Amino acid sequence: MIDEQLLQPTHRRRNGAAAPRQRSAMCSMGVEPRAVPALRAFTRDVATRWGAPEETIDALRVIATELVTNSVLHSGSAEVSLLLTVDGSMASVEVRDAGTWRERCPGTGPPDQMVDGRGLGLVHAYATTCRIQRNPQGTAVRAELLIPLPARHPWDLPGRRAPIGW
Numbered sequence: 711m712i713d714e715q716l717l718q719p720t721h722r723r724r725n726g727a728a729a730p731r732q733r734s735a736m737c738s739m740g741v742e743p744r745a746v747p748a749l750r751a752f753t754r755d756v757a758t759r760w761g762a763p764e765e766t767i768d769a770l771r772v773i774a775t776e777l778v779t780n781s782v783l784h785s786g787s788a789e790v791s792l793l794l795t796v797d798g799s800m801a802s803v804e805v806r807d808a809g810t811w812r813e814r815c816p817g818t819g820p821p822d823q824m825v826d827g828r829g830l831g832l833v834h835a836y837a838t839t840c841r842i843q844r845n846p847q848g849t850a851v852r853a854e855l856l857i858p859l860p861a862r863h864p865w866d867l868p869g870r871r872a873p874i875g876w
Contacts, residue, residue: 738791776829777805785809808848
């Protein structure tokens, strides 16, 4: 299931045109290994369509991959949902499932054979905030990151002109 919506404009740009305050898109699917690449591709496609900078798209893809992988590996849920939201200069990835993530015992197995356990560390490396919410209905993890502003030239400022030849 895929749902995308552009919420009603709640503020205006300097030129008076309405600016969308928030965009969101959601995709839900069964908890199975193919959910990881499918939801990573969903994240890339939506963020690209919204015009996100390439480094933001890459960060969102890593976050989505790690959070969905955690759900697939640890939740015991039948379904996983991924919600992407852009609100001004903030982007977020929220992954929900109806399970309870099982904690991995630290130090189980030789370190050179462990292939998991880095997921939330990677999410924290990219995100400005990350919240995990567990309740009887399941688990929700929300990671937020700032979208970098595009590089501006001095002549982009009001009252300035580009140098001749630009």
